Amino acid sequence: MLSARATRLCYNGCMDKGRLEAFSDSVIAVIITIMVLNLKVPAGGNITDLRSVGPVFCSYAFSFMFVAIYWNNHHHLLQAATRISGGVLWANLHLLFWLSFAPFGTAWIGAHPTEPWPCAVYGILLLLDGVAYTILARALIKAAGPKSILAHSIGNDPKENLSLVIYVVAIPLAFVRTWLSGVCWMIVAFMWLLPDRRIERVLQDESTGED
Amino acid sequence: MLSARATRLCYNGCMDKGRLEAFSDSVIAVIITIMVLNLKVPAGGNITDLRSVGPVFCSYAFSFMFVAIYWNNHHHLLQAATRISGGVLWANLHLLFWLSFAPFGTAWIGAHPTEPWPCAVYGILLLLDGVAYTILARALIKAAGPKSILAHSIGNDPKENLSLVIYVVAIPLAFVRTWLSGVCWMIVAFMWLLPDRRIERVLQDESTGED
Amino acid sequence: MLSARATRLCYNGCMDKGRLEAFSDSVIAVIITIMVLNLKVPAGGNITDLRSVGPVFCSYAFSFMFVAIYWNNHHHLLQAATRISGGVLWANLHLLFWLSFAPFGTAWIGAHPTEPWPCAVYGILLLLDGVAYTILARALIKAAGPKSILAHSIGNDPKENLSLVIYVVAIPLAFVRTWLSGVCWMIVAFMWLLPDRRIERVLQDESTGED
Amino acid sequence: MLSARATRLCYNGCMDKGRLEAFSDSVIAVIITIMVLNLKVPAGGNITDLRSVGPVFCSYAFSFMFVAIYWNNHHHLLQAATRISGGVLWANLHLLFWLSFAPFGTAWIGAHPTEPWPCAVYGILLLLDGVAYTILARALIKAAGPKSILAHSIGNDPKENLSLVIYVVAIPLAFVRTWLSGVCWMIVAFMWLLPDRRIERVLQDESTGED
Numbered sequence: 001m002l003s004a005r006a007t008r009l010c011y012n013g014c015m016d017k018g019r020l021e022a023f024s025d026s027v028i029a030v031i032i033t034i035m036v037l038n039l040k041v042p043a044g045g046n047i048t049d050l051r052s053v054g055p056v057f058c059s060y061a062f063s064f065m066f067v068a069i070y071w072n073n074h075h076h077l078l079q080a081a082t083r084i085s086g087g088v089l090w091a092n093l094h095l096l097f098w099l100s101f102a103p104f105g106t107a108w109i110g111a112h113p114t115e116p117w118p119c120a121v122y123g124i125l126l127l128l129d130g131v132a133y134t135i136l137a138r139a140l141i142k143a144a145g146p147k148s149i150l151a152h153s154i155g156n157d158p159k160e161n162l163s164l165v166i167y168v169v170a171i172p173l174a175f176v177r178t179w180l181s182g183v184c185w186m187i188v189a190f191m192w193l194l195p196d197r198r199i200e201r202v203l204q205d206e207s208t209g210e211d
Numbered sequence: 212m213l214s215a216r217a218t219r220l221c222y223n224g225c226m227d228k229g230r231l232e233a234f235s236d237s238v239i240a241v242i243i244t245i246m247v248l249n250l251k252v253p254a255g256g257n258i259t260d261l262r263s264v265g266p267v268f269c270s271y272a273f274s275f276m277f278v279a280i281y282w283n284n285h286h287h288l289l290q291a292a293t294r295i296s297g298g299v300l301w302a303n304l305h306l307l308f309w310l311s312f313a314p315f316g317t318a319w320i321g322a323h324p325t326e327p328w329p330c331a332v333y334g335i336l337l338l339l340d341g342v343a344y345t346i347l348a349r350a351l352i353k354a355a356g357p358k359s360i361l362a363h364s365i366g367n368d369p370k371e372n373l374s375l376v377i378y379v380v381a382i383p384l385a386f387v388r389t390w391l392s393g394v395c396w397m398i399v400a401f402m403w404l405l406p407d408r409r410i411e412r413v414l415q416d417e418s419t420g421e422d
Numbered sequence: 423m424l425s426a427r428a429t430r431l432c433y434n435g436c437m438d439k440g441r442l443e444a445f446s447d448s449v450i451a452v453i454i455t456i457m458v459l460n461l462k463v464p465a466g467g468n469i470t471d472l473r474s475v476g477p478v479f480c481s482y483a484f485s486f487m488f489v490a491i492y493w494n495n496h497h498h499l500l501q502a503a504t505r506i507s508g509g510v511l512w513a514n515l516h517l518l519f520w521l522s523f524a525p526f527g528t529a530w531i532g533a534h535p536t537e538p539w540p541c542a543v544y545g546i547l548l549l550l551d552g553v554a555y556t557i558l559a560r561a562l563i564k565a566a567g568p569k570s571i572l573a574h575s576i577g578n579d580p581k582e583n584l585s586l587v588i589y590v591v592a593i594p595l596a597f598v599r600t601w602l603s604g605v606c607w608m609i610v611a612f613m614w615l616l617p618d619r620r621i622e623r624v625l626q627d628e629s630t631g632e633d
Numbered sequence: 634m635l636s637a638r639a640t641r642l643c644y645n646g647c648m649d650k651g652r653l654e655a656f657s658d659s660v661i662a663v664i665i666t667i668m669v670l671n672l673k674v675p676a677g678g679n680i681t682d683l684r685s686v687g688p689v690f691c692s693y694a695f696s697f698m699f700v701a702i703y704w705n706n707h708h709h710l711l712q713a714a715t716r717i718s719g720g721v722l723w724a725n726l727h728l729l730f731w732l733s734f735a736p737f738g739t740a741w742i743g744a745h746p747t748e749p750w751p752c753a754v755y756g757i758l759l760l761l762d763g764v765a766y767t768i769l770a771r772a773l774i775k776a777a778g779p780k781s782i783l784a785h786s787i788g789n790d791p792k793e794n795l796s797l798v799i800y801v802v803a804i805p806l807a808f809v810r811t812w813l814s815g816v817c818w819m820i821v822a823f824m825w826l827l828p829d830r831r832i833e834r835v836l837q838d839e840s841t842g843e844d
Contacts, residue, residue, distance in 0.1 A: 019232065019286060021652065026240035026448075029659035032733070034248065037667065039737045045745030050754065061730070068726045075652060090404070093279045097272070100243070104250045112256030121261065193723075230443065230497060237451030237659075245459065301615075304490045308483070311454070315461045323467030332472065441654065441708060448662035456670065512826075515701045519694070522665070526672045534678030543683065 038107040056110035091139040095132040119174035127167040267321035302350040306343040330385035338378040478532035513561040517554040541596035549589040689743035724772040728765040752807035760800040
């Protein structure tokens, strides 16, 4: 039983982690799935008609991977979280807001894969996603306090900052060659995908006592 | 084990809070995400082609914020709730019904940002959302009883009534200048966004014993 | 710990109620929300442009109510369920399959509200939903056994059978006058909406000891 | 309380089963429901206008059944799982990625039901889904260890391998007669649907002591 006072204060400030996670999951699930609606069904029934789908397919596959990485990281970030403040709540919604542009950016770059502007805009969206994620991480650390486990474990992750730097570099590169931006984004993606296995192996070696 | 009688009665009247929250979350997650489908991908690949997306982007950003505020408030309202009656169930579905027009209203105002009717219709939708929310709050209080914590904590929230008044005022203003309605809506939005931090600071000061 | 045998058998036959409910909720939430995408944004920005939205709005409002009634009943049906057999699983998916045509039926009747065929097809869909719901109820009773609470409480609900009869009657009526079908559907809807409150009042009177 | 080290390692490697299931369910729910958006509402209001919907309806019904089978199997696979490694996480996302093409494949084959290429592409997608599912099963077994229940119960399921063989055969058959591919797919579907009841009967006989 909460006192009337506590309930009233809670009305604006706090939220349990479970519902924040569930809502974020639902939004990300819808984002990742409606992107596929951009794969316009070809008018004809020939293999040549499928050729036009090629670039959209590639941009979809890449965006799917990116949103999946965010979902994965978002989960781990919240798993370590202890307190959901109002700031965390809105930082989380801010991240979902920029992630929700993935279908738009994916469709535009898929329709014009060799032109600089769609590529630059896609790069800006990736940067904004990265910045929003960093803000969320900072908000969670602030809510948990400077001496929390969260502050120690994600407080100075070089991978996060390096990603942001590469995203910034990728934007002007779109005006040199669009595939250069693509290479930058792939580097960031692999940075987040590959280490998982290495770290896990360490973890497994430890738990089984092997080395 | 429930008796056959109780099960039968329950068939129509009661529902557990968890599933009501989960369903509402899913619906709101879909609403907030399909709005982005209105951001039509520009035909060309130039920065000038992006200019047409501008007003739709603004209306999307605003609607995202509004639906997010409703999601947040809806959660806190249900968190304090104790009993889900049939009336609460339908009041909740009624709120989701009006919220589901957000993509329509957002697309129309985004396509005609300077014309009065799309702006007025958007304002009417916001008012209907607000009224539906108030009805839900009343239904929850009625279900919980007049002496419940819920009745004390949200029974006479001036913010709710003030929002409704501003929404009403914003509708005719659409025929004077559409941006005047926009200002009204922003006032309501900030009213729901800003105090959170102030109240939380109080809460935090108390719990850490500082002042 | 399950034996290898039990796990293998379970691979095909059983499912926990929670995930069945959660999946059904997600599907119904998407169905109820994407229906609103049929509300095409008018080309112009005048109130006269909104007139064309009228019939689609009405068909949407009605379908929203119908899907909401199914969600509500589905929940209460599963709440009383004890065993999810393979038959229940597929009966549930069969119900979701027919419910998923709601956006299609709603859009067609909304575009041609006075023509008999869209109206008849909509009526057939409602009938199929009703039949699928009855099959699900029978499958749940069969899984729970003839002496279960479920069999007693929903085994001979006259409301269910009466709904099916009215749905059947409404189909040919579409070729006489389309609004006659509409009246039939409204009768079914009110039949499921109204009693809730009456039963609840009984329930409340009992629990508070008043009469 | 986790040590800072453990939290950091966990940041990349582990995930609880519940959230993996919930996310997968949400994605599959959206996939299965947005497929129905391909059922374009006929321009006219006559029964003859509905004829054009026929092939799309059939392809939708078939795809609905297929995605439903995957949802069902996915659930049982994860129910038996004990450890979610990074490999499992990405194998699961890989499966969701290929499943997300169901709306595209369904729409193309529905629009050109008698032409070989849409049929072959649909067959390739079904094969990729099957391969992705097998990879997920292998990843789960690897994570659980060679002596786990999971390895015993799903380690050498002949149904899985047979499905893949039939899928491979169905692809070239699309260029002979498209309906031959359709027959192959139906065989796979019934293979996964029918045994359920037989196994369940065995299970029920045992638990009731009959034979």
